[in-house]
Amino acid sequence: MTNLSPTPSAGTTRRFPLTSIDADDFKSFFRGHPGGVSVITAEGPAGPVALTATSVASISVDPPLLVFSVSALSSATPSILAADSVVVHLLDTDDLAVAKLASTSGIDRFADRDAWTRLSTGEPVFHGVRAWIRGAIVNRLEAGGSTVVVAHALQGSVSRSVGEGPGALVYHDRTWHRLSETSRIA
Template sequence: MGSLGSTPEFVDPADHTGEESSTRSLGQSLSADDFKSLFRGHPGGVAVITAEGENGPVALTATSVASVSADPPLLVFSLSSLSSSTPAIANADSIVVHLLDANDLDLARLGAARGVDRFSDVTMWTRLVTGEPLFLGVRAWVRCAVVSRMEAGGSTVIAAQALQSAIARDVEPGQPGDALVYYNRAWHRLGDHSHIAPQD
């Protein structure tokens, strides 16, 4: 599978003569700054992803986790090539995705910090019986098997199937809870003050 970072082209069936393929460029992409500006105004839920690497456990904070299917239970997320944890997570067979709320802000910050040992405080984490590192006390976590990897620009997109989960702080349907979101380069807590309308 080719990298999506190269100039994309596609075959237009209407131009196909049967003898040769005609290709057409999709045009110039947005600049990196324009693209970042676009998504700064689009809040994302916060998660910490862990895996066991060759040299021990690794972790990083991600705002790209999204559910894509309930049956089978699949989620996706992306890993930046700039993170030192990316190679271990990208090559792991199984991972743990910690879905955080505002009570887990310290863990979100830890996973986002550079140049620190995220596992130095042994009271903060343990291992599942299957070996994956698990941070304690989070709102919810899910152990997943990695089922697909795709290189996309400077990132690796991972698809994973949920195998096991636990929820410590559940939220009633329609209630805001204490969700933690990352928006416009800052952490935010959702609550009653941010609840503006029920789902239609």
């Protein structure tokens, strides 16, 4: 695993100040910054795991790479970090139940066998989501209390194209929201 290094250039070390923004203040900054909602699944030693994330982004189209981060506080994180591959589910508002399921602590997220299946490669995938991408993990970077994961997209499926569904699912100010044509401002 690569450590996040505060080095601006080879051979020099940059020291950060001893003080930082308070954690609650830092969270408040990002409450006003909406994020698209995704669910990450992987096969762990004890079975399938899932978590909800708002950190998914594409970072390259050639090769096709995506990135996301997982918190050390999530029970799914050790399995995701140990996996060779994951499935990233890109959700719209029709998928709110999947987002809530994967973000709820202390439950068996895979108890409903009718809600998911396994790909031929073994990874768990939820049925009917707007889109999913299976990716091979190619890099992990420790960053504070989280790990940033880079995955190479290998396979995917789109059930509903943008504009066909009810609108994108976003998380903003600690709640779920819908983006649609009526929310367009420019």
